Amino acid sequence: MPELPEVEVTRLSFADRIAGAQVLGVSLGKPLRWPLGCPPDSLVGRQVQSVRRRGKYLLIDLEPQGLLLMHLGMSGSVVFDRYLPPAGKHDHFELQTSLGNLRLNDPRRFGAVVYAEHQADAVALKLLSRLGVEPLGEDFVLADFQRELKARHTAIKQVLLAGEVVVGVGNIYASEALFMAGIRPTLRAHLISRARAAKLHAAIRQVLAEAVHQGGSTLRDFSNALGESGHFQLSAQVYDRAGLPCRLCETPIKRMVQQQRSTYYCPQCQTF
Template structure:
């Protein structure tokens, strides 16, 4: 599933090329997770603004006769691609492409084989449906307002495992499964540790590790385990440098203990039982 680094990599690869583009046509394919919320024929004539990200959502403001914007989610298997050479909607519609936005800068297409993604119209980010979809999101990981004290306070209100608390996304966004495993390993924290029992110093170490992990993921273009490509068609490389994720039975790069895999909330957790402590 594309997580925050993959979505941010997508935003960066699209932002400059899309801003100021005029919408010429739009087309929907098979139904996605939620309906668009307006007639697709009403989109031509709008001008694209600055592409933004909140959590794993992208917001493309559209200025025009009825200003608003498109809130996009890549779901489990989605990716966005901008074909700058395209001057018309392709016939027939390519397989697994379920939303197309033709602009005078090229064709923006959402490819989503599993169709858990979404493209939703909203009059503004602070109005429904966008406001409701974004309401429960926690702090962005690089937000200066996310202090160690704030993270510690959020974690100590939970009785779940610390990894589950990170994945919930209502304390901090961006810690997807791969990145939560890697950040906990870097911080020396067992993923099964009860979040309400994490000390303030360990919470501070976790925040530092989470930020450094996500920063490295952004520099490497995110992770590609199956489907993800950025808007240029490039795969991510973070998974190749992971310390524990996907390395069951291999030696921990820090202490040499074999990496262990367990299942938490139907997700694989990889950790080192030698240097990650409860």
């Protein structure tokens, strides 16, 4: 589920409700990608101060100190409620609080919940320090984006997915943004003209902002931490549409594989 819009919609759905809650207990299921990094019981008694997001990480700030870095991986989702059914086999982390229980369900277990004493801790830095700028924030500056693209020789699709230039663009929105900008996913980043980089910059912001606005994914069955699903009004222009006519020019959409991930594009609308 989770690219930036899904993570952000998840955050927005429970951040205000959990703020101020007292931690009453922590339950763990099977191991996730990384160990929690602290005894679960050591979190009892702390207060949840706020929930932020950095890239695809949820950052749960605790008082008087500490934070939980939560990543949803490929298949993770979060629910927050006062009453939850008994934990199932894919529920691997749960924070019980005075205001409700926060539960991470993640069948593939590529996700993680990691504790750090401070945001500048080695653990936190390792996970966060290499992340690129937030696409919906003020730091996503066109001139910087253009300069970063000039410095990279790999395919633009891979540059977007790597998250070192700009975070939050996953496999779906990478294809969608490149379609919107009219750029072939295989085009090497440094060969993109400044004008086309500007189109891509705008496209990334637009596609992500619109997806957040719609309440999460435009595809499949995403729902936020309260169980509410998105509006599904946007439909993908290219993602998962191999063989179907381009919505602009009717040319059949193509699928290819880059870095073991599917890429979709219109061979007519997207050029080198």
